Amino acid sequence: MKLFVVAGARPNFMKVAPFLHAIARHNQRCVAGNGALEPLLVHTGQHYDIMMSEVFFRELNIPTPDVNLEVGSGTHARQTAAVMVRFEEVCHRDRPHWVIVVGDVNSTMACTLVAAKLGISVAHVEAGLRSFDRTMPEEINRLVTDALADLLLTPSADADENLAREGVPREKIHRVGNIMIDCLVANLARARARRAPVRLGVEPGRYAYVTLHRPSNVDCRESLEAILENLVRLSRDLPVIFPVHPRTHKALEAFGLDHVGAPGLHKIAPVGYQDSLCLTENARLVLTDSGGLQEESTYFRTPCLTLRPNTERPVTVTEGSNRLTSLEALAGDIQAVLNGPERLGRVPDLWDGRTAERIVQVLLKNGTP
Structure with missing residues (x-):
């Protein structure tokens, strides 16, 4: 066949x-x-x-x-x-x-x-x-x-x-x-061996991992500027690892926001899959607009905030560790996660x-x- x-x-x-x-x-x-x-x-x-x-x-x-x-x-x-x-x-x-x-x-x-x-x-x-x-x-x-x-x-x-x-x-x-979890399970040992947080100079369990690339978040100057303000504020309490997607990088340059930052906000080049898994498993908080990270953080039970009004993966909210957020609610939701448990939810059936x-x-x- x-x-x-x-x-x-x-x-x-x-x-x-x-x-x-x-x-x-x-x-x-x-x-x-x-x-x-x-x-x-x-x-x-x-x-x-x-x-x-x-x-x-x-x-x-x-x-x-x-x-x-x-x-x-x-x-x-x-x-x-x-x-x-x-x-x-x-x-x-x-x-x-x-x-x-x-x-x-x-x-x-x-x-x-x-x-x-x-x-x-x-x-x-x-x-x-x-x-x-x-x-x-x-x-x-x-x-x-x-x-x-x-x-x-x-x-x-x-x-x-x-x-x-x-x-x-x-x-x-x-x-x-969920076939994404097949890939996660197969790569988990190698991902852990890469010790990505340590290589990036942060303590496991004591950093936020951020990925953002959707047009609704990065193609509008006001939205992107508001996100950066939240990341700078968060980075004063918790180091932020922020691999910058090519689309986001172009937007930062176009809006003149590429120099906005803080000592604790680490804007780095995109990372490979195994490094991303290691960063997701060991994060205190994941902030993303990615579908895949919603699933991977659910498998690890890492608290995740998804900066979108909806998700095509509702099981990550109803059973997993994911919560939808918005620019208006982001600061409060970040604080709620940091005040809450370090692990949330459960792994869904057939994952x-x-x-x-x-x-x-x-x-x-x-x-x-």
Whole structure:
């Protein structure tokens, strides 16, 4: 069974890695190749910065992509169109039985559209997540992808319910768990060995870890300035480790805010996946607008504030350690976290490091279309 496995942006890499490793383990168990799966890794090139892309392939032991579409950056329309044009050529040249897409980036939707129009079956890993906010480009990508996919592989019960409410037949929905946690579990020992807090000069359990990149937070001068003011204030009590995303870096420069800081506010270059895991596990507080960090902090039970009005991962709030916040509430919410317990919530069901194995079994059960 030939599979095209699509990765487009940094969050995708942590999701395809455990899946590719699970396929390799499955193929080792096959006798004389019977029942083997043939994955071809398609990297769309949606992220092209080495710290946002290539370093992740090295850290996660992902093989060199079989195909690199090299689409680069651009508007949503241009990027989506470029992926579609180039991915269609690949599908015509080497038609797969299944296209496997993950997450909610532009590449996910673009490759799903191409496959659906060519009559190629699509499996969506991390299906059914909803923020119910259509101003988010990712929400549009989720809705379109799930409307067209043939297999919807969900991480949690709320995702199942969202799909059922949208009219997706139950037989298409398979709850397999959170594949991000597979990657976390596989990398945890190496992440801990990197001792990122110590290398950065902070004490484990005595610092805040901050990542921000969403347009609603960094593309507006007033918002970004207010965030910096909160970080400077926090840094007087607790060191702040702030790896600056390329988008955020450009905004800081454009608004003339790149020199705003304080001795305890450590603005550093983007970090690799394993360093990020180590920083998340050992932080006293995580402040982010990232979907992945909401999940990873929940696994570690590290208190997390998500600077967004909504989340497509509500299980991190209802069961985990996550809390939504806003610019208006941020100072008070930071103080509430610092006054509260150092560990919160519980690890949700099926966040056990075996999601990729369950996905392989679902694909084998559904067979060659």
